[in-house]
Amino acid sequence: MNHSSADPDCEPTEPLRYLSKEDAVAMETELLRDYRFGQQQLMEILGHACAVAIAKAFPLGTLNKRQPTVLVVCGPDKNGCIGLACARHLRVFEYMPTVFYPKRSAHSLHQDFTVQCERMDIPFLSYLPTEVQLINDAYNLIVDAVLGPETELGAVEEPFTSILLTLRGVKIPIASLDIPSGWDPDETSTDGLSPAVLISLMAPKRCALSFSGTHFLAGRFLPYDIQKKYDLNPPKFSGTDYIAELH
Amino acid sequence: MNHSSADPDCEPTEPLRYLSKEDAVAMETELLRDYRFGQQQLMEILGHACAVAIAKAFPLGTLNKRQPTVLVVCGPDKNGCIGLACARHLRVFEYMPTVFYPKRSAHSLHQDFTVQCERMDIPFLSYLPTEVQLINDAYNLIVDAVLGPETELGAVEEPFTSILLTLRGVKIPIASLDIPSGWDPDETSTDGLSPAVLISLMAPKRCALSFSGTHFLAGRFLPYDIQKKYDLNPPKFSGTDYIAELH
Numbered sequence: 001m002n003h004s005s006a007d008p009d010c011e012p013t014e015p016l017r018y019l020s021k022e023d024a025v026a027m028e029t030e031l032l033r034d035y036r037f038g039q040q041q042l043m044e045i046l047g048h049a050c051a052v053a054i055a056k057a058f059p060l061g062t063l064n065k066r067q068p069t070v071l072v073v074c075g076p077d078k079n080g081c082i083g084l085a086c087a088r089h090l091r092v093f094e095y096m097p098t099v100f101y102p103k104r105s106a107h108s109l110h111q112d113f114t115v116q117c118e119r120m121d122i123p124f125l126s127y128l129p130t131e132v133q134l135i136n137d138a139y140n141l142i143v144d145a146v147l148g149p150e151t152e153l154g155a156v157e158e159p160f161t162s163i164l165l166t167l168r169g170v171k172i173p174i175a176s177l178d179i180p181s182g183w184d185p186d187e188t189s190t191d192g193l194s195p196a197v198l199i200s201l202m203a204p205k206r207c208a209l210s211f212s213g214t215h216f217l218a219g220r221f222l223p224y225d226i227q228k229k230y231d232l233n234p235p236k237f238s239g240t241d242y243i244a245e246l247h
Numbered sequence: 248m249n250h251s252s253a254d255p256d257c258e259p260t261e262p263l264r265y266l267s268k269e270d271a272v273a274m275e276t277e278l279l280r281d282y283r284f285g286q287q288q289l290m291e292i293l294g295h296a297c298a299v300a301i302a303k304a305f306p307l308g309t310l311n312k313r314q315p316t317v318l319v320v321c322g323p324d325k326n327g328c329i330g331l332a333c334a335r336h337l338r339v340f341e342y343m344p345t346v347f348y349p350k351r352s353a354h355s356l357h358q359d360f361t362v363q364c365e366r367m368d369i370p371f372l373s374y375l376p377t378e379v380q381l382i383n384d385a386y387n388l389i390v391d392a393v394l395g396p397e398t399e400l401g402a403v404e405e406p407f408t409s410i411l412l413t414l415r416g417v418k419i420p421i422a423s424l425d426i427p428s429g430w431d432p433d434e435t436s437t438d439g440l441s442p443a444v445l446i447s448l449m450a451p452k453r454c455a456l457s458f459s460g461t462h463f464l465a466g467r468f469l470p471y472d473i474q475k476k477y478d479l480n481p482p483k484f485s486g487t488d489y490i491a492e493l494h
Contacts, residue, residue: 038356045295
C-alpha cells in the first residue's frame with residue numbers, strides 16, 4: 001500500500017497503514033521504551049479489546065450451540081498470552097471459554113495471566129482432539145492465539161504444526177489474533193489458517209491486505225505521535241469503543 | 248447494609264455490598280497475591296473504566312465550554328495513579344484533560360503512568376489557581392483522584408488540604424474516583440468534597456451509602472470466587488460494558 005501525498009489537508013483521507021513485521025516490532029519497542037507502556041498493560045488492553053471484538057462478531061444470542069462455548073488455542077509466546085487475557089474477558093462477558101495451552105511459557109508475566117484464567121475456573125484442555133468433528137460439535141468458535149507476527153514460520157515445531165493441521169480442518173469459525181496462524185506477516189498467504197474474523201492488534205500487518213473476512217482493529221490507545229510517526233492513519237473509532245470494524 | 252438471608256435461590260436479589268475499608272484492602276491483597284493480578288493491570292483496567300464512566304456521565308456533545316476540557320487532580324498514591332490512567336483514556340476519547348499532580352510518586356509504576364500522559368501531550372499544571380472562578384471558567388468538570396480509601400485522613404498534609412479547600416469551592420461538577428476525597432471510607436461524611444458523580448472501584452465503600460449523586464461501579468473483571476467470598480452481589484452489567492450505573 002503506497003502513501004501518495006504529504007499534504008496535511010488530505011490527512012483524514014490517507015489510507016490505513018499495513019505495517020511490515022519490522023515496523024511492528026520497532027513500534028512496540030518504542031511504546032515500551034519511550035512511552036513507558038508495560039507488557040502487562042499492553043496484554044491486558046489487547047486481550048480485552050479482542051474479547052470485545054469477538055463478542056461483536058459472535059454475539060451471545062446468535063451462537064449455534066446450547067452453551068456459549070469457545071475454544072481458545074494459545075501458543076507459547078506473546079500472542080498466546082493475549083489469548084489468555086482474551087479468554088478471561090470472554091468469561092466475564094458470560095461466554096464459556098476453554099483454553100488449550102500446550103506449551104506454557106516460563107515468563108512470569110505469562111504465568112500470571114495463566115493463573116488468572118485458572119482461578120476464574122476456565123478449563124484447560126490437556127490435549128486437542130485430532131478428530132475435528134469433536135471440536136466442531138463442542139464449540140461455537142475457535143480463538144486462534146497460536147502464532148503471532150514475531151514467530152519464525154520455519155522454526156515452528158510440534159505440537160504446533162499438528163495443531164495448525166487440525167485447526168485447518170475444523171468447520172466452525174475461527175477468530176485470529178493479530179495474524180492468522182501460519183501466515184507470514186509480510187506476505188499474502190497461501191498457507192496457514194483461514195479465519196472468518198481477524199483482529200489486528202495496534203495496526204494491521206501487511207498480510208492482512210489479502211484477508212477478506214471480518215476485520216477488526218484493536219489499538220485505539222496508541223499515542224498520537226506514534227500514529228503519526230508510523231503513518232498509521234487509524235479509522236475513526238466511535239464513542240468510547242476500543243475496536244473498529246474495518247471491513 | 249445487612250445481608251438477611253443465605254438462601255441460594257434468593258441470590259440474585261441480594262443487595263449490593265458496600266465494603267468496609269478493611270475488606271476492600273483484604274480483597275485487593277487477595278487479587279494480587281492469589282489471583283496474580285498485577286498492579287499495572289489493575290490500574291489500567293480501573294483507569295479505563297473510570298474514563299468510560301466519565302464519558303457516559305458527561306458526553307462530549309453536552310459540555311458547556313467550547314473545548315472539552317477536564318481537570319484531573321491526582322494525589323500522591325494509588326488513587327492518583329488511576330487518575331493518570333483515566334486522563335490518558337479521556338484523551339483517547341477526544342476530551343482535553345489537564346493534569347494537576349503536585350506530589351509525584353517515586354514508585355516506578357506511577358512514574359510510567361505519568362510518562363504515558365506526558366508523551367500523549369497532556370498538559371500538567373504547575374499549580375492550582377486558588378481563585379476558583381478561573382477553574383470554573385477553564386474546565387467543564389474536575390476528576391477527583393486526590394485521596395483514596397487507603398488515605399489516613401488525619402495524616403493529610405499540604406498541598407492537599409489547600410487543594411481540597413479550593414475544590415470545595417468550585418461550581419463545575421466533580422467526578423470522584425472510588426471515594427470523594429476527604430471522606431472516611433467507612434462512614435457517612437459531613438466533610439470533604441461533594442461530587443456530582445462517584446465511580447466506585449471494584450466495589451462501593453460504605454461511605455457511598457450516603458452518596459446521592461450519579462453512582463457508577465467499575466469492576467466487572469472480578470473473579471466469581473472473589474465476588475462470592477466478599478458477598479459483592481454486583482449488578483447486572485450489559486453486553487461488554489465494564490461499568491454499571493447504580494443510581
